[in-house]
Structures are given as C-alpha cells and as structure tokens.
Amino acid sequence: MTKWHDFLEKDGKAPPWPYPIRYDQEREIETDVLVIGGGIAGCWAAISAARNGVRVALVEKGDTIRSGAGGPGCDxxxxxxxxxxxxxxxxxxxxxxxxxxxxxxxxxxxxxxxxxxxxxxxxxxxxxxxxxxxxxxxxxxxxxxxxxxxxxxxxxxxxxxxxxxxxxxxxxxxxxxxxxxxxxVWGTTFKPALKKECKRLGVEIFDRVMVTGLLTEGGVQGARVIGATGFSNRTGEFMVFKSKAAVLSTAGNYSLYMLNTELSGYNTFRSRNMTGDGVAMAWRAGAELTLMERTNPLMLGTGFKHTWYGGAGDASYENVPLVDANGKKLPWPTQGWADAGAMRPTPDVMEKIIKGVQTGEYALPFYGDFPGMPDIERKVTWNLMLGEESTTKNITHSYEEAGFNPDKHLLQNYNFIEGNSLPQWRNATGGGPVIDWDLKTTLDGLYVAGEQTFSYGDHSYAAATGRYAGRKAAAYSQQINVGKMSQEQVTLEKARIYAPIKRTDGVDWKELQAGIARTMQYFCSEYKTERLLKMGLDSLKDIEERHVPALYALDPHKLMRSIEDLSILTHGQIVLHASLARRASSQILNFFRIDYPEVDPPDWNKFVTVKLEKNKVKTGELPLNYWGDMKANYEAHNKDYEGVYKVK
Amino acid sequence: MAQNKVYAVPNIISPNTPVIFNPDICDGCNTCVEVCQVDVFIPNPEEGKPPIILHPDECWYGGCCVNHCPRPGAISFNWPVQQRAYWKDKATGNVFRA
Structure with a gap:
C-alpha cells in the first residue's frame, strides 16, 4: 500500500490530502534579513546574518535539511x-x-x-x-x-x-x-549540519514554502526591496514576509528547455524545484540582469548516472582509467594525478578517439578500470568521492547491492553509445542580477548569492558568497527601517498565485511547461536569428494570454508546480529579450546568431544587461571587468574582515 | 491485493515505483517524506505504515530518502528498467546488469 492506485483498489477512492488546506489563511512575518532559498548559499547567508546579530527568516521550497543542488552531498x-x-x-x-x-x-x-x-x-x-x-x-x-x-x-x-x-x-x-x-570533503555531512546551526542561531526556518514575488517600497518597480510573498506548498497558506534586506539564493533553471518525466523520472541535471524563480522575481521587481542570453546544452545521463555528467561521470571519475571493451587503455584523461586533473580530452585527442571507435581500434563499450587502480586510490574514488558527491551516494549503494565490487569489476561507460543530447535541450543558468562589491543588486535591499550571481559557481562558491551576502545584508538591515508596503502589490500577487486553484480543468503544469520548453527549443536554441527570437516572444505571449488563464491545480503541491511554470515562462521571456539584445555570436556563452555570425567580435566583448522599467524592457551594457581591481576592491569593501589569509 | 472489481483508471505514470518500501522494517516515521527535495511522498493515512509514493514522476533520484532512513532496509531504490547499469568482471569478461 504505497502507491496511490493501491488505495483506489482497496477503498475505491484516492487517499485524502494529508495536510490541512489553508488557502484562505494569511500570515505576516517580520524579520531583518529574509533569505530566499535554503540551499548551500541560503543556509550560509542565514547563518552569517544571524551571527551578525540580526533576526533572520529562511524560506525554502523543500526541506532545508537536504534541499538544493548541494543538499545530498559534495565531494x-x-x-x-x-x-x-x-x-x-x-x-x-x-x-x-x-x-x-x-x-x-x-x-x-x-x-x-x-x-x-x-x-x-x-x-x-x-x-x-x-x-x-x-x-x-x-x-x-x-x-x-x-x-x-x-x-x-x-x-x-x-x-x-x-x-x-x-x-x-x-x-x-x-x-x-x-x-x-x-x-x-565528506559533503553528505554538510546540509544537516547547516540546518542545525541555523536552528541553534534562532533562524526562523520556513520549509516547504515557495517565495513567489518580491515586495518593493510602495509597490514601485525598481524601488527598494522590502519583503516578499509566498505560500506553503503543503497547506496553501499565504505568507507575507516584511524585511529590511533580502538575500536571493535560489538556483538556475534546468527546466526551461525540457520536460520529459515519462520513463525516466525528472531527468535533468537539477531537481524540479530549481525553476529560475529568483531571476523571475528579481526581473519583475526591476533589477538589472546580465548574461541571461547564456544557455548551454543539457547533458543527460544513462546508466545509474541519472542526472550527471553525460553518463560518463561514473566510470571516468578521479583517477579511474578508461579502457575499451578489450581492455585497451584509452587516451582519455582520468581527472587524476596522472594527468593533473584534466577532465576532457583535448579536441585533437578526441578526434583520435572518435576515429579509433569508427575503425575498430577502440572497441565499444568503454569501461572504468577500477581494479586497475592502486587499492588506496580506488578506495578514495569509490568511497569518498563518489560516496560523498551529491546524488552519487545512492548510485554506489545501488551498484554494491546489485553485486558490483570495484576491486574486480569494470564499470561500464556510456560515451558514444548513448549519443549526445540534442542542442535544443538546454539549461538556463549562469545569468542573474548585476551586482556590486557587497553582492547587492541594482535594487536597494536586495542581495544575491550562489548561482544568482551570474555564475555557475560550485558548492564552495555558493557557501562563500552566501556567507558574504548574509553579512552585507545584515549590516544594511542594521541601518535602515522597515519599508512601506503596498497592499495593492500584495493583493495582485495573491490573485496571481491562487488563480490555478479556482479551476479544476484546463491546462495542468506539465502540459504548460512542455509547451514553454518547446517554444524555447524552436526559437531560442541552436539557431538564433532576430526573426526566430521575436517569434519566440510572440509564442510565449500567446501561451501567457491563452493558456496560462487555463492553468489549474488540484492541491498546494501542484499549485507550486504551476506557479513555477510562471517563473519558467518569465525566465524564457528574459532569455529571449537578452538574446535579442546581444547582436553578436559568442563561443564562451554558447550563443550563436545566424544574423550576426562573427564570434566574439571585440565590440561585443561586454556584459549585455536587461531590466524592466515601468514594465518596458530596457537594455544596457557593462564593460568586462566592470568590478575593477579585484584585490583592491575586495579589501576596500572588507576592511574589518578577519580571515585566515591575512595571517597566513 | 487486487479484488475482483476492476476500476477504470488512466495509464499509470511511468516510472511509477522509484523506491520500494519494506513494510516489515519501515515503521512509518516519515523521515523520507521530510528529506525529499520534491515531495515525492506523502504520509500514509494509516499511522506506522510506509508513506505513499504520490509524485513518482518528479523523483530526481537524489537519494536522500534512502540515505537518510533511520531503519536500514526499510526503503530501497528501484531504478527504472532503462536505467539499469552494466558492469563487467575483469577476470572472466562476464557482463552483469543491475
């Protein structure tokens, strides 16, 4: 009795919703620093702000104990x-x-x-x-x-x-x-420790709550951020957070170009919770964003590597030599001591491998030669690196339970036989609000950390920037009063959020997301032209005007997924506007305009920015290295900071 | 067990069973319900029983439900057929699949 249809067969009806329904209830929370997103960056922001002596509220869509990209672990x-x-x-x-x-x-x-x-x-x-x-x-x-x-x-x-x-x-x-x-590092220990510390410091944690929009002073776009609205994805209760400063520490968007849950589960690099809500709410509030045109092909895994590096990560991890089906060693880097950490073959070596596969010199499939490694290095890679990294702990367990023994077994690698993901299946991350040396956005009161800082970052990047943003937001909150809220802004947001529960048929969240994803695949992926990009905007507008009003949700969980779709839709519009604004191609941004084919022309080596001003899109630009001298500016902005480095 | 009565239900979401609960070991503590990023599970209406898999299609295979379970063996992964991985015995050359 663990599947819902078991109940249907037993009782003739579906199980009841297990949580109280509170769509009609509203709660107001007042705090000094509001942290939006309880992943690695958000937890560190909350801890750091609390250690600086201010009241902190941390809001997370999942449960802070294991949420976020780094929730399961980190190696x-x-x-x-x-x-x-x-x-x-x-x-x-x-x-x-x-x-x-x-x-x-x-x-x-x-x-x-x-x-x-x-x-x-x-x-x-x-x-x-x-x-x-x-x-x-x-x-x-x-x-x-x-x-x-x-x-x-x-x-x-x-x-x-x-x-x-x-x-x-x-x-x-x-x-x-x-x-x-x-x-x-032993990263599976991190997230529970962070949550425990948040609790110890008195951080008020709101788990299973989705933040939907930022509140600005007087409800004016571009004004100081003074709070946010949200709702519980279990009870549907509405929440108004009033804060002096907010830290946006939400994730990128791995769902903008792709939805296919059938047969393989939610198969993208990140969980469905990461839908670009942060960027969407910052945009609507009037923050200036940059690098929003940057998207990259998703790498979808096979084998047990459900959501990881193209299926190769498992059998070609640190120090694991790759061999062909006959045991011949491949010139594929091992990310190890032998090749000083190199992760991918260079283009000429890759060509040699491809030719070798085609001529039969290298027989498929390839394998990770765990038994061929020195005992201690094998133990480190299997137990520590794969055992402690994000979603891979359950993979090593699954292998072991099925009888795999790294001492004597070769692990299959899926390079070549799984093919490449389509260039139309992309992630949308690496863009976000323009920031200054306080990690403050162009809106007063709004700080960002982790992936929101127009960066891919990684675990320690999220941690360090979260910790930094928390301290800066705390300092700001200590010198400013609570802002004046606009009741109209709250009312409008509430109406936007609860529209899907007023209907019981129409378009569900999965259909809508797949529709948005298809628009992005057609009009803003491998081939970009002004005509295609404008068609993309028209297509999203059509979805917004015709299908969003038909969006329906049967319970608070599906309501969250529906509102996430609206974030995804807004995110798509931002990506299209930013793509129109960059009238040049760029290799590093994986951005190719057929109508502007020159790759990285010097005139376009700059940050293109987009923002909403009175709900009209305004584009701008910033020079590369707009942050100036990194060392000097860091030191100028952190005179009181005591770190290990200074005493080293 | 299925009774004689047959209901008209839509096709079942696939994959439908990302994890398997062992009702002899699981005591319905709902730790897995709480640690799941995406709320795949809801608590069983009957106290002490394993949770219900409500959103199997949202499973990200993050693994927290299994890794965090206080009663080893109460919950185990059940990878979709298409994602069952392969390996080979180095000495014999025999190929295995999970």
Whole structure:
C-alpha cells in the first residue's frame, strides 16, 4: 500500500490530502534579513546574518535539511587557495580563474579569499572535512599532519573545457609545485549540519514554502526591496514576509528547455524545484540582469548516472582509467594525478578517439578500470568521492547491492553509445542580477548569492558568497527601517498565485511547461536569428494570454508546480529579450546568431544587461571587468574582515 | 491485493515505483517524506505504515530518502528498467546488469 492506485483498489477512492488546506489563511512575518532559498548559499547567508546579530527568516521550497543542488552531498571544495597546503596566492588564483570571458570577478574573489574560512566554520558546526578516521592513509594528496585530502583537480589543468584557461606559472608558485587548491570533503555531512546551526542561531526556518514575488517600497518597480510573498506548498497558506534586506539564493533553471518525466523520472541535471524563480522575481521587481542570453546544452545521463555528467561521470571519475571493451587503455584523461586533473580530452585527442571507435581500434563499450587502480586510490574514488558527491551516494549503494565490487569489476561507460543530447535541450543558468562589491543588486535591499550571481559557481562558491551576502545584508538591515508596503502589490500577487486553484480543468503544469520548453527549443536554441527570437516572444505571449488563464491545480503541491511554470515562462521571456539584445555570436556563452555570425567580435566583448522599467524592457551594457581591481576592491569593501589569509 | 472489481483508471505514470518500501522494517516515521527535495511522498493515512509514493514522476533520484532512513532496509531504490547499469568482471569478461 504505497502507491496511490493501491488505495483506489482497496477503498475505491484516492487517499485524502494529508495536510490541512489553508488557502484562505494569511500570515505576516517580520524579520531583518529574509533569505530566499535554503540551499548551500541560503543556509550560509542565514547563518552569517544571524551571527551578525540580526533576526533572520529562511524560506525554502523543500526541506532545508537536504534541499538544493548541494543538499545530498559534495565531494570537492574547489578554489580554496587560502588553505595551508596551497602553493598559490589566493589573489593570483582568483585573477587566474577569471582569465576567461564572462566570469564573475566579484564572486570568484570572494570565493578565493573566504571559502577556506567558510570550510573551517563548517567543521566547527559538524561538517567532516578531514580524514580524521585515517581511512585513506597513503593516498596521494593526503597530508598526514592536517589530515586534509587534496584533490588532483586544478593541480595543473584548470578547466572543465580544454584550452579555455591555459596552465601558467604563478608568481607565487615559481617552482610549479602542485597548486593544491581543491580539497576532498565528506559533503553528505554538510546540509544537516547547516540546518542545525541555523536552528541553534534562532533562524526562523520556513520549509516547504515557495517565495513567489518580491515586495518593493510602495509597490514601485525598481524601488527598494522590502519583503516578499509566498505560500506553503503543503497547506496553501499565504505568507507575507516584511524585511529590511533580502538575500536571493535560489538556483538556475534546468527546466526551461525540457520536460520529459515519462520513463525516466525528472531527468535533468537539477531537481524540479530549481525553476529560475529568483531571476523571475528579481526581473519583475526591476533589477538589472546580465548574461541571461547564456544557455548551454543539457547533458543527460544513462546508466545509474541519472542526472550527471553525460553518463560518463561514473566510470571516468578521479583517477579511474578508461579502457575499451578489450581492455585497451584509452587516451582519455582520468581527472587524476596522472594527468593533473584534466577532465576532457583535448579536441585533437578526441578526434583520435572518435576515429579509433569508427575503425575498430577502440572497441565499444568503454569501461572504468577500477581494479586497475592502486587499492588506496580506488578506495578514495569509490568511497569518498563518489560516496560523498551529491546524488552519487545512492548510485554506489545501488551498484554494491546489485553485486558490483570495484576491486574486480569494470564499470561500464556510456560515451558514444548513448549519443549526445540534442542542442535544443538546454539549461538556463549562469545569468542573474548585476551586482556590486557587497553582492547587492541594482535594487536597494536586495542581495544575491550562489548561482544568482551570474555564475555557475560550485558548492564552495555558493557557501562563500552566501556567507558574504548574509553579512552585507545584515549590516544594511542594521541601518535602515522597515519599508512601506503596498497592499495593492500584495493583493495582485495573491490573485496571481491562487488563480490555478479556482479551476479544476484546463491546462495542468506539465502540459504548460512542455509547451514553454518547446517554444524555447524552436526559437531560442541552436539557431538564433532576430526573426526566430521575436517569434519566440510572440509564442510565449500567446501561451501567457491563452493558456496560462487555463492553468489549474488540484492541491498546494501542484499549485507550486504551476506557479513555477510562471517563473519558467518569465525566465524564457528574459532569455529571449537578452538574446535579442546581444547582436553578436559568442563561443564562451554558447550563443550563436545566424544574423550576426562573427564570434566574439571585440565590440561585443561586454556584459549585455536587461531590466524592466515601468514594465518596458530596457537594455544596457557593462564593460568586462566592470568590478575593477579585484584585490583592491575586495579589501576596500572588507576592511574589518578577519580571515585566515591575512595571517597566513 | 487486487479484488475482483476492476476500476477504470488512466495509464499509470511511468516510472511509477522509484523506491520500494519494506513494510516489515519501515515503521512509518516519515523521515523520507521530510528529506525529499520534491515531495515525492506523502504520509500514509494509516499511522506506522510506509508513506505513499504520490509524485513518482518528479523523483530526481537524489537519494536522500534512502540515505537518510533511520531503519536500514526499510526503503530501497528501484531504478527504472532503462536505467539499469552494466558492469563487467575483469577476470572472466562476464557482463552483469543491475
């Protein structure tokens, strides 16, 4: 009796909704700092704001204990050059990591200066960051004194994409020792520790609540952000949050171009909860956004790698050599010590492999040769790296339960035989509000962290920027009063949110999302022209005017999915507007205009911005490196900050 | 068990059973209901019984329900048929599938 149709057969009716229905109830919450999104960035923002002595409310669509991209776990603490085993200077490393077009120099500088401090705080609250049980003695990269486990990632090769960031000799590391900037961690311990600390500090946590919109002073677009509205996705209760400052720490959008739950479950890189709500609400409030035209092909996995790197991640992880079906070693990097952390074959090596497959030199399928690894390295990769990384712990368990033994079994790899995902199936992340050195957006009172900082980031980036945004938002909240709320703004938002529950038929959330996704696939993916992009806007407008008024939801959960669809729709419109505004192609943004074919022409090497002003789209631009000298500006904005780096 | 009466129901969502509960071990504590990011489960109306899988199509296979379960064996993954992975014994060359 665990499936709903079991109940149908037993009782002749579906089980009742298990939570009280409170659509007609409203609750008002007053706080100093409101944190929107309780993933890694949001938890750190809440902790940091609370430690600065202000009242904090944290709102999360799932349950803070395991929510967010980093909720299940994390294996790498990347870009931690302030750690004692690092051989490079944090400022030089930050500069190097931004030596690529369209980085976020502010976020990267914060990560490089502060993520080691963040890691030490994480240890204090119960996160495991060292091999304290001496499980991996003798592994390469393990420091016997500190018991830190250094990862081969970025030891020499510094990018996921070959050639995008070239290896260099650092002034701070003239002898070219290994960089040692990435630490292996026991990330499954992190999220429960963060939630516990939030509770200990008195953070008011609102789990299973979706924030739907930001409230601005007097209800004016572009004015100071003074709170937000939301509702419980279990009871439907409406909530009005009044705050002095807000931190937007929501995720990117992996659902804008794709919906296919049949046969494989919710098969994108991130869970359905991550639907670009943050960007959509910042846009509606009038914040200036950038890099919204950046989208990239989704990599959908096969095998047990349900949502991970193209199906290859499992059998080609750190230090695992790839072999062909006859046991011949492939020239595929192992992300390991042997190739200094390289993750992908270079284009010429890839061509050699493809040719080898076509001529039979390399027999398919390929395998990860776990038994061929030194015992201790195999143990590290299987138990620690795969065992502690996000969604992979359950994968290693599933393998083991089915009889797989890494000591004697080769793990199948799905490269080539699974094909490539279509270029029309894309993610929409890496764009977000324009920020300053306080991680403040162009709206007073609104700060951002993690993926919202027009960056892909990673776990430690989310943590460090969250912690930073929390401290800045707290400082702002201490010098300002509660803003004047517009009742009209609240009333309009309430009407928008509850429209789908007033209907019992029409279009459900899945049909609507698939419709939006198809529009984006047709008009804003591999091939872009002004005509196609404008057709995309017309198509979304048609959906908005004709199908959104037919959207229906039968319970608070489906209501959340429906309102998420509205975020996805708005997100699509922003991407289209931003794509129209960039009249050039760009390799690094994976953005190709047929009508403007020149790739990265110097005139267009700049941030294109979009925002709403009196509900009209206004475009603008910012120079690359608009943040100025990273080291000098970081220091100027953080004179009172005490971190490990300063005393190193 | 299915009775003699046959109901007219739509096609069942697929995949429908991302996890399998062992009712002998599961005591209905609903920890899995709480840790799931996307609310795949709801509590069983009958106290002490395993939760109901209400939104199997939203399952992200994040694994928290299984990893966080305080009673090992009470809940286990049931990967969709198309996602059952392969491996090979290095010594014998025999290929296995989960």
């Amino acid at each position: 790498h603490w990347c870009n931690a050059p302030a750690n004692p085993l690092s051989n490079v200077d944090p400022d030089e490393w930050a500069q190097h990591m931004t030596d690529i077009m369209y980085p976020n120099g502010i976020g990267t500088q914060i990560q490089c200066r502060e993520n080691y401090d963040t890691l030490l705080e994480l240890e204090q609250i119960g996160g495991k960051i060292r091999d304290t049980d001496d499980e991996y003695k003798g592994a390469i990269g393990r420091d016997d004194k500190s018991k830190f486990m250094i990862s081969p990632r970025y030891t020499r090769v510094h990018s996921y994409i070959p050639g995008t960031i070239k290896p260099k000799t650092f002034k701070s590391n003239p002898d070219q020792k290994l960089n040692n900037v990435v630490i292996r």
